[in-house]
Amino acid sequence: MKEIVRIVIAMLVWLAVFSALYGLEGVGCAAGWHRIPVNGATLFQAAMTIAFFVALLILVAVLVALRAPRFRSASPFVAHISIVLAVAALIAGAWTLFPALALSHCA
């Protein structure tokens, strides 16, 4: 079962951070964060930008962990797939969450 977890964990984390940022957008817009100024930007923009980088950091951490001897699978097959999927999750994170930097408003 640990091998199956190794295979699915990276994309599962992507799904979690993707849902979290979408949820944060909903909470931020509902709470009016886009109307609260913070250093020339808005609280909403600041929160989304920080969340974007935290999300990427988490995905990088998953990739590093899956390559580390402690967590890496002894099976070359599982190790290969888990690392390919961790890279895919990182790319997916950067691509799908990029709008958090480019479109940080509630319109």
Added chain:
Amino acid sequence: MNALARHRALSRIWSSEPGWRGVISTVNHSDIGRMFLLVATLFFLIGGVLAMLIRTQLATPHSAFVAPAIYDQIFTMHGTVMMFLFAIPLFEGAAVYLLPKLLGTRDLAYPRLSAYGFWCYVFGGLMLVFAMLAGLAPDSGWFMYPPLSSSAHSPGVNADFWLIGVTFVEVSAIAAAVEICVSILKFRAPGMSLDLMPIFAWYALVTALMILMGFPPLILGSILLELERAFGFPFFESALGGSPLLWQHLFWLFGHPEVYIIFLPAAGVISTVLPVMARTRLLGYRWIVAAAVALAFLSFGLWVHHMFATGIPHMGLAFFSAASTLVAVPTGIQIFAWLGTLWKGQPRLTLPMLYIIGFFFTFVIGGLTGVMVAIVPFDWQAHDTAFVTAHLHYVLFGGFVFPMLAGLYYWLPQFTGRKRFFRIGEMAFWLIFLGFNGAFLAMHWVGLLGQRRRIAWYPEDAGWTEINLMSSISAFIMAIGVAMVVFDIALHALLAIRGSRNPWGAGTLEWAMPTPPAAYNFASIPIVGDREPLAKDPALANKIARGEYFLGAPRGDLRETLTVDAASGRPEALVIFPGNSTLPIALAAATGAAFLGALIRVYWVIPLALLFVVGLSLRWGWSQRQATHSGLQNVGRATLLPQAIETDRSPGWWGSVFLLGADTVLYGSLFFGYAFLWTVGPNWPPPQWLSLSILELALGLIGAAAAAVGLQAAARAVSRGSPPSLGVLLALTGVAITIAALAMTLTRAGQLTDYAYGATIFVMIAYALIHAAIAAIMTSSLAYRTWRGGAARPRTSNVNIVRLWTDYAAFVAATSLIATQFSSYLT
């Protein structure tokens, strides 16, 4: 024992009963798989007839063929039948029939559950067919958007038939998904490690996991909408704190992954059939597995692209637009791997190959139009037009029906043991291929010109008449092609001559057995050391028949097979399956009676039916068979293994893990709904919050903790060989206290019809209460076993399964109480 004597002995043990009794009592996966495939095909034909009615209506402007009210029922039922009663069950049927044969085992993990799922599917499907014949079919579209589907705008029982019938059918899908997951992970031939699994098994595993994650949101949505329709709980009514958009979220959380749930098994068929037709091995096996997993997860990040026109903020649109374009990448990886396989092999243009070529042509077009509608501005233009209808048919017909027809003709000799003789299939292919493209290419065109979906009439002067007529004629050509396939298969099954065992020269295990297959599949369970074991050792089939591998010596009337370690494929335990039984059909009938009670609103039927469900379930668990002797058992080849029921993690434990996984998704969806109404729903906050009760909270938390600790103590006692009396008693007390605390909160949920908040609180607490009741029943069963002692004494596996369910009930009770009791502090 020679091969013939072994065959006779195993056939006697594994065969179903003769005659009609065999149909209702069989639990054999080959029988259940065939029955699933047959019924799904019948529903495909029904859905196809409905499609022809739609095209007849649209062939001419202002058609008098049917009135709009009937047309609404026809297109709703066409979508519903094809999605819920054809595509998913066809995958289930194919998986149920093929997986044990591909994996080198004798049956699926839970033979009775296969039968139960099948009968739930049949009864649920019959409900919808009855609705159609009675003129009461659902008419709000296959996605049932409120407020159109709410009681104010759909006052009859039409929508209820959809909500209750489809949910009943989904019970079948969840049962099959649990079964498929556990079977693939634990019921394989010894030596078949994860990297040696047949590629179809990987696709089936990914698909089953997707069903477990994707179906619960829709089940929840259907329950909420039915509660709104039947009792006025206003979950989707904006004026009372609900939101119709909540339904769209719950529906598409299911609905988009559903597309990939349909496509992935078909991709599994392509990955299996195409290398055989190209006389080579599959290129990029590891990349294909990775692509399938990536595709599965990405598909859960696309649901909002069905809601681009609902006024969601631009950032949200951009998230989902980006995810929608990204999904083309893993799909592309698979397509290039298939093309590479063709390139390195020596393809032969057989009938399965023709359908694969048809798949490539249509699915790639469907994928490209998918990228088009993933782009928000284009989607706003094309939304709700015939262009989208055309796109989804290119994806679903191209991506599912063509590959499944390839699979049908590929495995036909395995099903029947006969050689294909008639050549009607080739002609049928061309009619289907040309008819399909004529019908749906035209539909892209008329959609771009502005024709709306789901509208019975269009004006004469719109310039759409000739295109629609061409589309309708082509659709009828396609229908003739489908009819010819049915005719071809019938002729083949009845008249074709006997064929050889492995006509395609394939390397997978389903061809290493006599055809049509015997009820036991393998006379001895083979040892596997290659992804294509039959290609590596052409004498494998004979060795299996001679009983050279595991379990080659039948014992008494025991249906025996092995479980293996999920990763390495090392043999782990001996499993003894139950025999033929009418319990599954009886349990499905009792489950159906509960659904029927809700449908016809005779509510006293529901608790009565549920009482039967509980009674039959207890009998089910109690009648689990085991060998006369406990301890290590000889499984052949000088190997001793324990019985699965005496291990810590029996198949029942694994099944509970996956079922609770799906349950957790449903619970998570409920929390999502709560948070959605809170943050996005209009007319929030509610006029009155639930006040905090320290007594209820403390009682609930203490009870939940006691239940969990009690079962932990019980598990320790059983593993030491002592009776678990004290632990079970503590757990029972804990569960009882939790039930009392939840019941007290439930009574304070407020006026449930006045506001969505109170209704949501009610559902969350009721969900926790139901799980606490399940834990109470299971713990009571454990207490009874402890009291009886002797052969009935609880085994480690029994306690561990009850512990899983009780821990989950404790978790749900604690989190539900915290989330509801503190709600007034979160404003």
